[in-house]
Amino acid sequence: MNDDIRHRVQTDPNITPFQRKVYLALLEVPRGQTISYKELGERIGCRSPQAIGQALRRNPFAPAVSCHRVISSDGSLGGFHGQREGEMIERKRRLLQEERLPEKP
Numbered sequence: 515m516n517d518d519i520r521h522r523v524q525t526d527p528n529i530t531p532f533q534r535k536v537y538l539a540l541l542e543v544p545r546g547q548t549i550s551y552k553e554l555g556e557r558i559g560c561r562s563p564q565a566i567g568q569a570l571r572r573n574p575f576a577p578a579v580s581c582h583r584v585i586s587s588d589g590s591l592g593g594f595h596g597q598r599e600g601e602m603i604e605r606k607r608r609l610l611q612e613e614r615l616p617e618k619p
Contacts, residue, residue, distance in 0.1 A: 523538055537569075567593060
């Protein structure tokens with residue numbers, strides 16, 4: 515499936531080249547792990563964590579491109595779907611917790 519989503523990201527005409535770079539870099543973050551907005555930006559040569567956040571906010575490939583894995587540099591959850599508190603942040607917390615659980619056979 516990872517190859518399928520990678521192909522979709524690479525060929526989608528409705529995203530910007532910047533968004534494409536963000537989403538492809540995010541596909542490299544394994545299930546159960548996180549990355550900061552800053553580190554994700556560094557991987558693609560972007561010095562603006564806010565720009566990374568805006569690209570993630572517009573992510574048309576979620577949940578296959580798992581933007582919930584991106585957190586703030588201080589270890590806090592940061593934002594999710596354009597919100598910094600409330601139900602969306604709780605959803606991000608749940609998604610991360612579920613990924614960290616051992617997979618069922």
